[in-house]
Amino acid sequence: MTELTNQILAGLGWSAHFARQLEADETRLTPARLSAVHRDRLESLGPSGPLSLIPAEPAGHYAVGDWVLCDGPRALRRLAPYTQLTRRAAGTRAETQRIAANVDTVGIVTSCNADFNVARLERYLAMVTASGALPLVILTKADLAIDPRDDLMAAQRLSPLVTALALNATDPDEVARLHPWCRDGQTLALVGSSGVGKTTLRNALTAAPEGATQAIREDDARGRHTTTARELVPTGAGGWLIDTPGMRELQLADAAEGIGAVFEDIAALARDCRFRDCAHEAEPGCAVAAALADGRLDPARLERWRKLQREDAHNNATLAEARARDKAFGKMVRGVMAAKSKQRR
Ligand SMILES: Nc1nc2c(ncn2[C@@H]2O[C@H](COP(=O)(O)OP(=O)(O)OP(=O)(O)O)[C@@H](O)[C@H]2O)c(=O)[nH]1
Ligand SMILES: [Mg+2]
Numbered sequence: 001m002t003e004l005t006n007q008i009l010a011g012l013g014w015s016a017h018f019a020r021q022l023e024a025d026e027t028r029l030t031p032a033r034l035s036a037v038h039r040d041r042l043e044s045l046g047p048s049g050p051l052s053l054i055p056a057e058p059a060g061h062y063a064v065g066d067w068v069l070c071d072g073p074r075a076l077r078r079l080a081p082y083t084q085l086t087r088r089a090a091g092t093r094a095e096t097q098r099i100a101a102n103v104d105t106v107g108i109v110t111s112c113n114a115d116f117n118v119a120r121l122e123r124y125l126a127m128v129t130a131s132g133a134l135p136l137v138i139l140t141k142a143d144l145a146i147d148p149r150d151d152l153m154a155a156q157r158l159s160p161l162v163t164a165l166a167l168n169a170t171d172p173d174e175v176a177r178l179h180p181w182c183r184d185g186q187t188l189a190l191v192g193s194s195g196v197g198k199t200t201l202r203n204a205l206t207a208a209p210e211g212a213t214q215a216i217r218e219d220d221a222r223g224r225h226t227t228t229a230r231e232l233v234p235t236g237a238g239g240w241l242i243d244t245p246g247m248r249e250l251q252l253a254d255a256a257e258g259i260g261a262v263f264e265d266i267a268a269l270a271r272d273c274r275f276r277d278c279a280h281e282a283e284p285g286c287a288v289a290a291a292l293a294d295g296r297l298d299p300a301r302l303e304r305w306r307k308l309q310r311e312d313a314h315n316n317a318t319l320a321e322a323r324a325r326d327k328a329f330g331k332m333v334r335g336v337m338a339a340k341s342k343q344r345r
């Protein structure tokens with residue numbers, strides 16, 4: 001690759017993590033980063049600009065931010081991401097959904113006052129921590145709050161992993177405080193409920209405001225504009241931003257490590273319980289119960305931890321079951337096909 005190509009790729013977020021994955025016969029292929037994923041088409045950014053790609057796998061295999069190796073307009077192989085945001089797909093489907101890939105920082109956007117909810121924040125934090133990306137809590141609508149400091153403190157107290165800031169998303173000077181997380185090829189993704197201000201932040205941070213690049217704008221009955229697709233766009237600061245549609249429900253999957261990190265205070269107590277498999281119900285020598293008794297641990301926080309753990313365990317079991325079913329079905333189909341081809345011979 002030429003020096004210029006390398007520079008462009010680095011600006012797009014390419015790094016040694018991806019270069020290492022190239023097989024000897026793949027060096028002739030062109031890397032490209034996915035900026036949008038459609039059912040039968042991928043939009044990408046590569047060394048020679050934007051390019052529409054033909055996917056090799058079903059759309060669910062790809063996420064915005066992924067790196068793929070291309071042969072002309074054909075996406076041949078997706079490279080292993082260094083971070084990826086996943087959740088259990090909404091609805092009843094037993095599937096893990098990839099939301100975004102190769103994100104350095106995830107901005108968990110919530111507005112002060114009305115939308116602020118500790119249980120939801122912990123849930124998002126667990127998802128982000130499990131993804132490998134850095135969590136950043138962004139409290140919007142600070143201009144409408146009587147005192148945003150209460151919410152800011154509450155967010156900061158959740159975990160030592162959290163950096164939180166409060167701002168008015170409609171004021172570009174205040175939004176500029178987010179530049180350190182989206183410059184020099186760094187990628188910032190924004191997640192959170194609908195209406196909290198993700199697109200307002202995006203419009204202040206990027207040269208390509210939503211609506212400018214899209215043919216169709218979706219306005220709901222009240223004339224509100226709600227985001228319907230994920231998209232990777234360049235920021236004015238020289239990095240990348242991924243705006244996402246508001247999530248109505250966030251179901252965790254494969255987030256055990258993330259939950260452990262967000263609730264490290266409880267995990268640390270549990271390590272001091274007399275029994276390794278202590279359920280912290282009424283066992284003798286339970287350090288969690290002791291912390292509850294002398295007020296070091298908030299019973300509500302313990303309850304939220306239990307709830308997330310149960311949910312993650314349940315979702316993992318359902319997903320594992322679905323995978324086993326798919327595998328058994330595949331085996332059965334291959335068996336039938338093999339028997340048929342034998343008959344024909
Ligand atoms: N006063 C004030 N209004 C804000 C702020 N942030 C967002 N808004 C307003 O809130 C409304 C919703 O903002 P959006 O940016 O569209 O919300 P979103 O998170 O992208 O919503 P979805 O796309 O549905 O997920 C808009 O009318 C914004 O102008 C803020 O910090 N202060
Ligand atoms: Mg939006």
Ligand SMILES: [Zn+2]
Pocket residue numbers: 270273274278279280281283285286287288289
């Ligand atoms: Zn215990």
